[in-house]
Amino acid sequence: MKPPKVTLVVGPRERFSYTQTSLESIYANTDYPFDLVFVDVCSPASVQTYLQEKSQKQSFTLLTTDHYISPNQARNVGLRYVLDHTDSDYVVFIENDVIVKRGWLTQLVNCAEETNATVVGPLTCIGNPAHQVIHNAGGKSYIKTEVKDGQTRRRIKQSAYLTGRAIADVSDQLQRTQCDYVEFHCMLVRRDIFSTIGLLDEGMLATREHIDFCFMVTQAGGRIYSEREAIVTTDTLGLASNKAGLMAWFGQLKLPDFKWSDLPYFMLRWSDAWDRASLDHLRQKWNLAEDKYFTKRYAGLGSRRHELLIKPVVRFLTLGKGNPWLEKRLIALERPLNHFWFNRYARRLRQAQFSKTV
Numbered sequence: 001m002k003p004p005k006v007t008l009v010v011g012p013r014e015r016f017s018y019t020q021t022s023l024e025s026i027y028a029n030t031d032y033p034f035d036l037v038f039v040d041v042c043s044p045a046s047v048q049t050y051l052q053e054k055s056q057k058q059s060f061t062l063l064t065t066d067h068y069i070s071p072n073q074a075r076n077v078g079l080r081y082v083l084d085h086t087d088s089d090y091v092v093f094i095e096n097d098v099i100v101k102r103g104w105l106t107q108l109v110n111c112a113e114e115t116n117a118t119v120v121g122p123l124t125c126i127g128n129p130a131h132q133v134i135h136n137a138g139g140k141s142y143i144k145t146e147v148k149d150g151q152t153r154r155r156i157k158q159s160a161y162l163t164g165r166a167i168a169d170v171s172d173q174l175q176r177t178q179c180d181y182v183e184f185h186c187m188l189v190r191r192d193i194f195s196t197i198g199l200l201d202e203g204m205l206a207t208r209e210h211i212d213f214c215f216m217v218t219q220a221g222g223r224i225y226s227e228r229e230a231i232v233t234t235d236t237l238g239l240a241s242n243k244a245g246l247m248a249w250f251g252q253l254k255l256p257d258f259k260w261s262d263l264p265y266f267m268l269r270w271s272d273a274w275d276r277a278s279l280d281h282l283r284q285k286w287n288l289a290e291d292k293y294f295t296k297r298y299a300g301l302g303s304r305r306h307e308l309l310i311k312p313v314v315r316f317l318t319l320g321k322g323n324p325w326l327e328k329r330l331i332a333l334e335r336p337l338n339h340f341w342f343n344r345y346a347r348r349l350r351q352a353q354f355s356k357t358v
Contacts, residue, residue, distance in 0.1 A: 006035070007035040011078060015258055034092075038063065041069050063081060071184065076200050083194060091189050093189065094187075097235045101232065104232055105230070108188040118222030122186050123231045126234055126235075128235065133165070134163060135234060137161040143288070153291070179224055181211055184209060193222055206274035207275050267341045
């Protein structure tokens with residue numbers, strides 16, 4: 001029997017400056033045969049030049065957009081191409097800040113074939129050096145229906161496995177595991193599921209899109225696995241939940257090496273507007289109560305921007321000591337700036353769309 005065909009769809013996470021490192025890692029450390037579709041959402045000129053040259057050298061498909069779009073929108077651009085132009089059995093969504101460990105794709109495919117899984121995620125690590133501290137090893141996520149005083153409430157219950165743990169400390173737990181969700185940092189999906197559930201939900205603009213997708217897969221009768229022998233690392237934020245492991249292993253919390261040219265997309269990707277819209281959409285779509293799960297996330301709007309932009313400035317100004325009062329003041333100044341940036345993006349997008357119709 002011929003091995004299953006696989007197409008990788010590479011799209012944006014939150015920046016562009018790690019694109020070359022990520023893509024070179026994929027080509028250097030992937031033994032399993034694959035096709036690749038790269039969705040470029042208006043990256044800086046230097047990155048565009050690299051992608052054009054690399055696509056010719058490696059013969060992969062480069063799709064471009066004329067304005068910024070969300071990660072789920074970008075995934076759908078690539079997914080439509082795969083469904084319309086290939087006979088691949090599996091699609092692998094992988095973000096442009098991920099580096100992979102040799103054997104990763106073979107392990108994902110083997111897991112799907114041996115378990116008949118619909119979705120398989122690798123053991124996703126975080127930090128530098130790579131492949132040391134776990135960011136995601138799958139998790140539990142389900143909707144619990146409660147009846148109290150005659151009223152029915154639907155609530156998300158969610159917990160992650162092994163987050164923040166060093167691989168070296170949990171080697172006895174790194175077996176293939178069935179779970180409720182894996183994350184879009186890297187995710188293998190059986191092609192057939194899209195004929196049942198359709199494309200990814202583009203109402204999920206910025207956050208919880210992996211939870212929504214895995215709910216859809218489970219609702220359709222699919223099964224989800226974490227294949228912990230497949231290992232990748234994302235060079236991203238979200239360090240709070242990984243702090244203990246990163247500090248224990250590396251002795252510091254090292255932020256990703258962002259460039260100034262990353263800032264416009266990052267500000268949009270983690271804008272209050274996109275974050276809030278995503279949470280509202282998830283809650284309404286699945287008829288969920290506005291409980292602690294959501295109020296906590298509403299209160300944390302902008303936390304990724306603050307982690308990258310505000311906290312480093314405060315540490316610099318205070319010689320590494322930190323200052324909660326100064327941090328709060330700078331956050332108060334940054335938030336209107338983020339709203340201004342989002343409104344400018346939305347206005348320009350409307351103008352561009354209008355010009356296409358006349």
